[in-house]
Amino acid sequence: MQNYKMHMLVCGGTGCKSANADQIVLNLKKALSECGMSDDVSVTQTGCFGFCEKGPIVKILPDNTFYTQVKPEDANEIVTSHILYGRKVHRLLYKDQTTQEAIEDSKHMDFYKKQHRVALRNCGFIDPGNIEEYIARDGYLALADCITSKSREEVIQIVKDSGLRGRGGAGFPTGLKWEISSRYDDDQKYVVCNADEGDPGAFMDRSILEGDPHAVLEAMAICGYATKASEGRIYIRAEYPLAIKRLENAVKAAEEYGFLGEKILGTDFSFKVSLTFGAGAFVCGEETALLRSMEGGRGEPTTKPPFPSEHGLFGKPTTINNVETFANIPVIIRQGAKWYRSMGTEKSAGTKVFALAGKINNVGLIEVPMGTTLREVIFDIGGGIKNGKKFKAVQTGGPSGGCLTEKDLDTPIDFDNLIAKGSMMGSGGMIVMDEDSCMPAVAKFYLQFTQEESCGKCTPCRIGTTRLLELLELICNGEGTLDSLEELRRLSMVIKDTALCGLGQTAPNPVLSTLNAFWDEYVAHVVEKKCPAGVCTKLLDYTIHADKCKGCTMCFRVCPAGAITGKVKEVHIIDVSKCIKCGACMDTCKFNAITRG
Amino acid sequence: MGVVKSKEDLIKLRESCRQLVKVRVQGEQIEDLTQITVFMGNSGFRSGAKEIMNHFFSKLQELGAQDIVVLQADSSGLVAFEPLVGVKRPGSEQVLFGKVNLEKADEILQDFIINGKSIDGILALTNS
Structure with a gap:
């Protein structure tokens, strides 16, 4: 049996493979053989390391060096610098998010510190093909x-x-x-x-x-x-x-x-x-x-x-x-x-794998003991919200689960606690939403999914989810009333009680939990006809404030719909009937003269 | 590989398979191992540090030692003392040996690390 002195592990999960991980393996092997080190160092393709946000990952052992976002053309440098001379390739090392310092040993990364890998014990460690x-x-x-x-x-x-x-x-x-x-x-x-x-x-x-x-x-x-x-x-x-x-x-x-x-x-x-x-x-x-x-x-x-x-x-x-x-x-x-049993909580023993997705810095796969709080998962391991935005909600349990908000962040995650909070564990998906997410629109997204996936066997699910979706569309289009919200709640309860299987019984969960946690946002949609998060395009209108507009013509030039008129050094005007509400004008205005309301 | 016929055969097979992942397990348990660090970089490489490192590897292989790991690092800057070797026991500071040749390497491994004797040649500085 070959005695390798060092091992190079390349992530071979679907995510990293789609980012050219196979080519990285080939290039590493080629570079090693060019240096005459093929007998000293092995290259192995493993399963997922979990840190998908920064993939493709190359890990070098025994020194636990963790290279992120490696490109096939980096292979040569990794071999000639790290393997040959022991000089780590600094620019590829993972940098701590707060201190920006390069972390040399993956054990010291925040992403891994709080994790406890049981179900994932061999993922990113062994060659699944051997x-x-x-x-x-x-x-x-x-x-x-x-x-x-x-x-x-x-x-x-x-x-x-x-x-x-x-x-x-x-x-x-x-x-x-x-x-x-x-x-x-x-x-x-x-x-x-x-x-x-x-x-x-x-x-x-x-x-x-x-x-x-x-x-x-x-x-x-x-x-x-x-x-x-x-x-x-x-x-x-x-x-x-x-x-x-x-x-x-x-x-x-x-x-x-x-x-x-x-x-x-x-x-x-x-x-x-x-x-x-x-x-x-x-x-x-x-x-x-x-x-x-x-x-x-x-x-x-x-x-x-x-x-x-x-x-x-x-x-x-x-x-x-x-x-x-x-x-x-x-x-x-x-x-x-x-x-x-020594891990987790009394009623939910062991660990649970979660897939972090959405507006979170460290998108990826993690495993933590049950009883870890949402805050630890989202902020410590997940690295917080993208672009420094504010946390708004997290959907656990996928389309069958519900939204949890700021006040639930310190809840220890286990089966019963999540149900008590109106969500559920589900299979472990966690989709994080920031302040720019519109909750009725989120509920609509999940309902579109369940409505499409309903098998159609039982009426409550087949027709019920369709009606729910119609109601949500009305609300997001500004055509709903307070009665629509009541109807939404009533219909949700009926579907929950009468659908045949888990799909139908849980389909209204996103609606109910967002209604409970974000009632004001629904009310804003139906009463004031506004979308506070600025997502529902039918409810938005862009206005140019005459006092701030310098007539620079920037907005006029970027508008794809030709909805803006005005001459140089004169106040510009948006033609509401032509506006497609893409927001390009607001993004481009240097004088903050355009607002969305 | 044929069919594994009993639990005992499986345990035997496991022993031989462990070699496949030994380096990775060492990485997992690195804090609990005695770490021999050979300082490389271009200057270390020129001074023959690679041979010293390979020597440690083959000696450890002969001994079948599981709790000692050989690492490689960039040159420490102490070029005059190269080949430079650091030894770090779990929970203690690293000590350095300069101008290590094959005989010195054997002494470091056998006497200093395995038998725990104090030996000559420890540089009066620590690399933190």
């Missing part, structure tokens, strides 16, 4: 422990004691789910991994599958052992081609090494895993719809009970867990329930 690197990290040992020296009941008990709750959104206790499934006997039982991640802005499942696919396979086999199932299926959306490729390779490697297949590790336990591709419908993340889709039918939910544990895939008992839930299982088995 099963031996996973084995080096105790891979498949948890499975070996379970099938050689633990009874099914013991395995279930460990998972139950750990307090692990489903990471897909609902937070159902995983151990309990396994226990219920194990009670039903049948000639064929299934384990299903729900990898149909569909929330806008969420990419934790994708990153786990891309960065550590074996962890999910191992956990599925453990679940198969505990629930007496012999077949596992992963339902993954075809929109995740890289995750699919890495999973397929992982399944193949696991079969070659005998971790999947017949008589695993010389025991009587047999388990196989296959992949089913989804077409990217949001509703298929709902477990009953997912099962129908896997069976080849339309992805439409059915009423529960019967629950999948009893009557699941092809009518057989089926245990369905989310990717991140599975990724926690091998560590829990290895380190014990007590260890897992």
Whole structure:
């Protein structure tokens, strides 16, 4: 085996790959071979490092140097300077946001300091395409422990004691789910991994599958052992081609090494895993719809009970867990329930992965213990709001969740606290909004998504979300009244109470939570016909103030609609009927003579 | 690689696989390791520091030592003392050795680091 003196890790997540990470790998290898150092230094493509904002990332070990926003043409300098002479490439080092000092050791970066990576333990550390690197990290040992020296009941008990709750959104206790499934006997039982991640802005499942696919396979086999199932299926959306490729390779490697297949590790336990591709419908993340889709039918939910544990895939008992839930299982088995419980809060043990997106400085993937506050996540790890703007709200739980505001920032994040605040954990997407975001418009955005993704099976969701969207459009167009707001609230409650599945039941959440937290903003839209954030174009009008206008003609020249008239050194005028409210005039005016109202 | 037939085989396989990620694990635990830093830069390189560094690598490989890591740094500016080597034990200050040759490197590793003896040649300054 080759003894490398240094390792270079290049992020191979979807984000960094789209920013030319593959070329960086090639260039690094080429530069190393030109210096005759190919035998001393290895170049490995790993999964996501999480710091997507500053990608592509190149990390050098053992000295933990963290290079950000690396371009393929930087490869030569990294090799000739850092590898050959030990001189770090200063301009590529991560700079601390407040002090602007370059940080040499990634362990000292604020982004990583408060993180605790359990589900992401191997992401950005191992080569997901090399099963031996996973084995080096105790891979498949948890499975070996379970099938050689633990009874099914013991395995279930460990998972139950750990307090692990489903990471897909609902937070159902995983151990309990396994226990219920194990009670039903049948000639064929299934384990299903729900990898149909569909929330806008969420990419934790994708990153786990891309960065550590074996962890999910191992956990599925453990679940198969505990629930007496012999077949596992992963339902993954075809929109995740890289995750699919890495999973397929992982399944193949696991079969070659005998971790999947017949008589695993010389025991009587047999388990196989296959992949089913989804077409990217949001509703298929709902477990009953997912099962129908896997069976080849339309992805439409059915009423529960019967629950999948009893009557699941092809009518057989089926245990369905989310990717991140599975990724926690091998560590829990290895380190014990007590260890897992030592992290997080009493009712929500362990850690949670969040995808930070929106108007936040450090867009990326993070993992923190449950009970960390929103403030720590958004300001300490996330680095605060972009361009020094003011924080306004954060949407947790994707289109099914709700908005949390300034007053909720010190709430410790866990399943129950978020629900109590009118939002939910969901799969862990966090979209941060600043003072320039208009909340009725945000609610409209989410409703557009859920309305489009509604499968149409039940009336409350099919027609209800359409009506909600119409109301929101009225409000954003300045045609709403106070009655529209009441109607919005009433209809939301009806949909919540009557829709068939989780999609419909939670679709009104963004509306209700923004109505509660930003009532004044809605009122401004319907009574004063104003959009305080300046987003809803129908409610904006631009005015040139005669006392400040110098007649410089700048606005006249930038106006794309020809709506501005005026001569040099004379006051300009906007023709409201022609104005398309793009704001170009206001941006260009040097005398602050144009205001938006 | 054939099929892994038992848990014992898996544990054996893990031991050999650990070599694949050893350098990365060292990086993860760097504060708990004894760090040997070889100062390089153009001047260190010319003075033969690369050979000293490679010597440390191969010695550590022979010994199979897990808790000692070899790092490389830019020239410290003490060009007259190069090849310059720093040793930092967990939780303590770095000490420097100047004009290190292969024999001195062995002495640093065997006597100073592994056996914990005090040896000659420590420069009367610290590199903080």
